[in-house]
Amino acid sequence: MNFLFFEGISQNPNSYLILAIIIFCAGIFTVLTRKNIIGILLGIELMLNAGALNFIAFSFFRHESADYSGHVFAIFVIVLAAAEAVVALAILLAVYQQRRSVSTDDISDLKG
Amino acid sequence: MTQFIYMFIFAVIYLLSIAVAAGFLTVVERRIAGRMQSRIGPNRVGPQGIVQWIADAVKALQKEDIIPTDAHSFLFKIAPYLVFMGVFLTLVPIPFGAYTLMENLDTGIFYVLAMASFVVIGVMMGGWASNNKWSLLGGMRSAAQMISYEVPAALAVFVVVVMAGTLNFQKIVFSQGASPVDWYVFRNPFAFIAFNIFFIAALAEGNRVPFDIPEAESELVSGYNTEYSGMRFLFFFLAEWGNLVVIGALVSTLFFGGWNFWFEYTLEFSVPGRYPIRFEVLGFLWFLFKVSIFVFIIIWIRWTLPRLRIDQLMDICWKYMVPIGLFASIGILLWMYFVPEKSLADTIMRYSMTSFGGLTILYFFYRVFQNLRVTKAKIYANPFV
Amino acid sequence: MKDGIFLCIAAVTVFGALVTAFSRSIINAALGLLLALVAIAGLYIFLSADFVAVSQILIYVGGVMVLLLFGIMLTSGGDNIFSNNPIMGAVPATLITTIFGLLGIYVVNTSGLTFYQGAYRATTRDIGHFLLREYILPFELVSVLIVVLIVGAGVMLRKELVIVRQAPQKKEGKK
Known part of the structure; x- marks a missing residue:
């Protein structure tokens, strides 16, 4: 872990990758520990962002010539995250209108 | 390192000038409102009341900074700053002259649209954190309204971006000219539609009358800023009047030629040393003139039109402005494809639209003076009372 | 700096x-x-x-x-805003997170990829070209997705679909 201390940390790909891992782990922890649906959604957004950060980092450090596939993928990730948030919130509001609750414990009708 | 110091100094200068401009605009607005309602308005502090805003600021600073007991205090404190930050950050890429700009961002107009979203977040937070039903309603309405009106604004901006082929503000300004024939408003009918849509959407995003539903005094006490007092309240106001400058600057940059003056701006001027300072100053003043005309129009609208209802507001956005914006953005693509620049049809369209616009303004003044003659109204043309 | x-x-x-x-x-x-x-x-x-x-x-x-x-x-509404997002099962979650983190660090350390010094370029125009040449199909699919999304969100919040049941009282004993 000595990469943190040498010069040019902002030009080192590993620092971005490690950062993405930290964000991703925070996202996983959030998803695993929450009962509140919105809390879970927040974790998913974090994980998606970690992925997008990786795409951009690889696009920057892996190509000598201009190749923007990574940027395009990051844009797709962002757009799909927004789409997912819209659908999730629409479902959430519909559930909340019926159940008056957003906890995953109260939405267990399909559990055997 | 010196670069960062310069950036810091410029940021402070911009901050001060936007604060002064916003403060000055409050006085101007009150004076104009006074004249429109057949009264005088503030004219006691300083000559013609032009330093009234300093007195107001001092008064607001002296007030007690109240945070309601059940408010979420951190959010309550941070919301005004977020709103102000959103407005202030939009000023970064707007060119006030060939070199009078903070940073010539490559993503210019896109960046401005993005930064406006901080305002939404700030207003929502302020409304929610106040723990007050009216504030919450105001914040919610404001968020719904701003998000909805970002769609037609983006569609209108799309038209300009297609015409200029870039998101960069300086290139958009360069690709227009100084005379009205070269402005984007009068290039073709679709750009004219886009201008109208953008102007209305910008009014709505800035929470100005007739779209000031988030702070409708007669329904919600004062909307999202009901519980605020003192300096924090002042920050909301700075943001609101700073937004006037931003709207005016955006409209005149995108559609009205920006700082272009009747000089030859060739590529050799892109070297800073070879650029005559008088060109810069003239361009800056010309730009300020355009901005102040739009600011005046916005103030004029505010004191003329009544407020919309919330359902009417959403209807206007989704049932009229978005379809018209889509029509304009598809139309501009066809226009750019079939009518190349500098062709005969393009020239005819430019000149006819410019003369149409000029004639409309002339007709407006004709009607005003005719009405004054007919009603034999006694007018005080002198604004200094 | x-x-x-x-x-x-x-x-x-x-x-x-x-x-x-x-x-x-x-x-x-x-x-x-x-x-x-x-x-x-x-x-x-x-x-x-x-x-x-x-x-x-x-x-x-x-x-x-x-x-x-x-x-x-x-x-x-009605919840305590300072405790409405409780953390449940922190121990297994920590374990899983640690596994993922270690896995990630292992991958980063042993990837063996060659990295170049990144260069700063203006990206907007090239992203546009990439979106409309190499990635035109995904780009169009995203627009289809967004249409589906608008329709879906609209359908989901339609008045008739939402069966308003008697709002159950909040269970007190259950967390």
């Missing part, structure tokens, strides 16, 4: 992510996410991705965060 700014932004990102992960108040978690998203936009600028950074702010801050805050404000 550049490294210092990078470290500050990285610290803000990590702080925001940790607030999202460990806060017991859903509104604080959302604010942490907001902080993390803005800071990640800053990181994109370090990676010469200004267009993506601005898109990130436009879509996440202006769209997703506003929606999430809307959701929070509409659904958290």
Whole structure:
């Protein structure tokens, strides 16, 4: 872990990758520990962002010539995250209108 | 390192000038409102009341900074700053002259649209954190309204971006000219539609009358800023009047030629040393003139039109402005494809639209003076009372 | 100087992510996410991705965060705003997270990829070219997706579909 201390940390790909891992782990922890649906959604957004950060980092450090596939993928990730948030919130509001609750414990009708 | 110091100094200068401009605009607005309602308005502090805003600021600073007991205090404190930050950050890429700009961002107009979203977040937070039903309603309405009106604004901006082929503000300004024939408003009918849509959407995003539903005094006490007092309240106001400058600057940059003056701006001027300072100053003043005309129009609208209802507001956005914006953005693509620049049809369209616009303004003044003659109204043309 | 700014932004990102992960108040978690998203936009600028950074702010801050805050404000009525996002099962979650983290660090350390020194370029125009040449099919599919999304969200919130049951009383004993 000595990469943190040498010069040019902002030009080192590993620092971005490690950062993405930290964000991703925070996202996983959030998803695993929450009962509140919105809390879970927040974790998913974090994980998606970690992925997008990786795409951009690889696009920057892996190509000598201009190749923007990574940027395009990051844009797709962002757009799909927004789409997912819209659908999730629409479902959430519909559930909340019926159940008056957003906890995953109260939405267990399909559990055997 | 010196670069960062310069950036810091410029940021402070911009901050001060936007604060002064916003403060000055409050006085101007009150004076104009006074004249429109057949009264005088503030004219006691300083000559013609032009330093009234300093007195107001001092008064607001002296007030007690109240945070309601059940408010979420951190959010309550941070919301005004977020709103102000959103407005202030939009000023970064707007060119006030060939070199009078903070940073010539490559993503210019896109960046401005993005930064406006901080305002939404700030207003929502302020409304929610106040723990007050009216504030919450105001914040919610404001968020719904701003998000909805970002769609037609983006569609209108799309038209300009297609015409200029870039998101960069300086290139958009360069690709227009100084005379009205070269402005984007009068290039073709679709750009004219886009201008109208953008102007209305910008009014709505800035929470100005007739779209000031988030702070409708007669329904919600004062909307999202009901519980605020003192300096924090002042920050909301700075943001609101700073937004006037931003709207005016955006409209005149995108559609009205920006700082272009009747000089030859060739590529050799892109070297800073070879650029005559008088060109810069003239361009800056010309730009300020355009901005102040739009600011005046916005103030004029505010004191003329009544407020919309919330359902009417959403209807206007989704049932009229978005379809018209889509029509304009598809139309501009066809226009750019079939009518190349500098062709005969393009020239005819430019000149006819410019003369149409000029004639409309002339007709407006004709009607005003005719009405004054007919009603034999006694007018005080002198604004200094 | 550049490294210092990078470290500050990285610290803000990590702080925001940790607030999202460990806060017991859903509104604080959302604010942490907001902080993390803005800071990640800053990181994109370090990676010469200004267009993506601005898109990130436009879509996440202006769209997703506003929606999430809307959701929070509409659904958290009556709850205690400081404890409506409890952490359950922290021990297994920590284990799984640690496994993922170690796996990630292992992959980073042993990837064997060759990295070049990244170059700063203007990206907007080239991203446009990529979107409309190489990635035209996904680009169009995204527009189809968004149409489906609008229709779906509209259908989901239609009046007739929502069967308004008797609102059940909140169970007191159950957490």
